[in-house]
Amino acid sequence: MKQNRGLVSTPCIKSGGCGTLFGVRLVNVSYRYGRRGPWVLREVDVTVAPGEVAVVLGRNGAGKSTLLQIAAGVLRPSGGAVRDRPQPVGWVPERFPADQPFTVRDYLEAMARVGGGGEPAPWIERLGLTPYAGTKLGELSKGTAQKVGLAQALLRSPRLLVLDEPWEGLDAAARELVPDIVGEVTAAGGAVLVSDHRGETARLPGATTWTVAGNTVTAGAPETDEDEVVLEIRVAAAQADDALAALRAAGHDVVRVRRSATSQSGGRS
Amino acid sequence: MIVALVRMRLAAFLRTGRALAPLIAALVVLGILYGGGAARAGEAYGVSAVVLFPVLAWQTKLLLDIEPDVQRRLARVSLGPRREAVAGLLAAGVAAGGTALLALGVPWVIGGIAGPGIASGLAWGVWAHLLAACAGVALGAVASRATTRSALYGVAVLSVGVVGGLVFGLKSSIAPWLAPPLLATARALTAAPGPDLGDTLALSGQALAWSAVVLAAYGWLRRTRS
Numbered sequence: 153m154k155q156n157r158g159l160v161s162t163p164c165i166k167s168g169g170c171g172t173l174f175g176v177r178l179v180n181v182s183y184r185y186g187r188r189g190p191w192v193l194r195e196v197d198v199t200v201a202p203g204e205v206a207v208v209l210g211r212n213g214a215g216k217s218t219l220l221q222i223a224a225g226v227l228r229p230s231g232g233a234v235r236d237r238p239q240p241v242g243w244v245p246e247r248f249p250a251d252q253p254f255t256v257r258d259y260l261e262a263m264a265r266v267g268g269g270g271e272p273a274p275w276i277e278r279l280g281l282t283p284y285a286g287t288k289l290g291e292l293s294k295g296t297a298q299k300v301g302l303a304q305a306l307l308r309s310p311r312l313l314v315l316d317e318p319w320e321g322l323d324a325a326a327r328e329l330v331p332d333i334v335g336e337v338t339a340a341g342g343a344v345l346v347s348d349h350r351g352e353t354a355r356l357p358g359a360t361t362w363t364v365a366g367n368t369v370t371a372g373a374p375e376t377d378e379d380e381v382v383l384e385i386r387v388a389a390a391q392a393d394d395a396l397a398a399l400r401a402a403g404h405d406v407v408r409v410r411r412s413a414t415s416q417s418g419g420r421s
Numbered sequence: 422m423i424v425a426l427v428r429m430r431l432a433a434f435l436r437t438g439r440a441l442a443p444l445i446a447a448l449v450v451l452g453i454l455y456g457g458g459a460a461r462a463g464e465a466y467g468v469s470a471v472v473l474f475p476v477l478a479w480q481t482k483l484l485l486d487i488e489p490d491v492q493r494r495l496a497r498v499s500l501g502p503r504r505e506a507v508a509g510l511l512a513a514g515v516a517a518g519g520t521a522l523l524a525l526g527v528p529w530v531i532g533g534i535a536g537p538g539i540a541s542g543l544a545w546g547v548w549a550h551l552l553a554a555c556a557g558v559a560l561g562a563v564a565s566r567a568t569t570r571s572a573l574y575g576v577a578v579l580s581v582g583v584v585g586g587l588v589f590g591l592k593s594s595i596a597p598w599l600a601p602p603l604l605a606t607a608r609a610l611t612a613a614p615g616p617d618l619g620d621t622l623a624l625s626g627q628a629l630a631w632s633a634v635v636l637a638a639y640g641w642l643r644r645t646r647s
Contacts, residue, residue: 187645221494224498225497225498225501225502226494226497226498228502228644228645240499241498242498243494243495243498245491245494245495247491248491249489249490249491249492249495251489252433252488252489252492253432253433253436253437254432254433254436262425262428262429262432263429263495263499265422265425265428265429266422266425266426266429266496266499266500267422267499267500268422268499304495308499
């Protein structure tokens, strides 16, 4: 098992230390789906300080969305705890649930009431949703629906903004808006967590980068192909499954499994 | 804020048209129940509460399952897990109340109630339907997708709950405490002179305890599943 490096991102921009004001801290957080499911995250220690942006990178299925959902309060950790989560939290899911019988305006007004405040009109205008305000959510394109997802998260001026692949499906104008919005949240003392697999990180200068891999979170960008080597390992057929599980649990990427000379199976995990 | 989420969920229930199916089912079973002629109010309402129990459980499951999983999580972020879950139960309770009111009113329209003791019979009917609503909402909640995670398990939990609730409620049941006492309530309302204070308290206590246990299971499953 790869050792967790006990990542605490920097800097803490307010006196009193990380986590004592509005930063969110994940303390020894572990998570798995179901009581017998494989661990997605093990003993993760991370902190996002107020005014900080943390970009979460990693392969598909590495656990980026899980980490973000734990930070946002969507998922309850299987172990460990989330401390000092500021309120309100704005969460933008990877896919906005458009299968709902509301128009854009009705939905945002309802979500504002559920959240206890917020005015949808400015966000409808800023995100270019005005022509769609009376359109039912189910009739929106993916990108427009994603803007509604962004708007609902911003209604209450979040102190913690969690964006799961926020650039996915957005048009060019809206993509340019995301860094501005992130900047406004951090300028107001809020913290922002963003996952990204499109390489849009450059739009967020000064952001801290985390990599999710091998059930843990480490500082910095993921290793590139040049930093990796491919090993070929021969094991007894009866021990193949155990060896595979051990390699994957240790955070290694199993590229190919060749079970016999005539039959091949497997793929990138 | 809880009220806003209750309103949002009820609006979705009505706007999608999903509310129609249990409404029609309720009208069908009430039509069958009262189609054979008139009965004393207490007796009729006792049986009405029994036949409405599966409808109310199904209605609750439908209402809670309309909301996409991700939208339920968005509500959880806004309100917190406990209040989000409570809002769902309250929305289901309001819908169950509406259906129960319909069940109380329909027999007057189609001439299903006759005989003396109408006022007391109506009071007993409200009580019996309240017990059915508590049990139905609890069973429907625990059968919802948020806890069962799949349509198959959801239908299985609903079916087992309804059948078990009726079978274990039979007079000859070996474990009547496993069921909400709806059949026992119907028997008490049918027999003259009706339930006394002790019976009423015992049946109410059992119904509330059964519902509380099922809702506790719902709460525990909601904590561990999202």
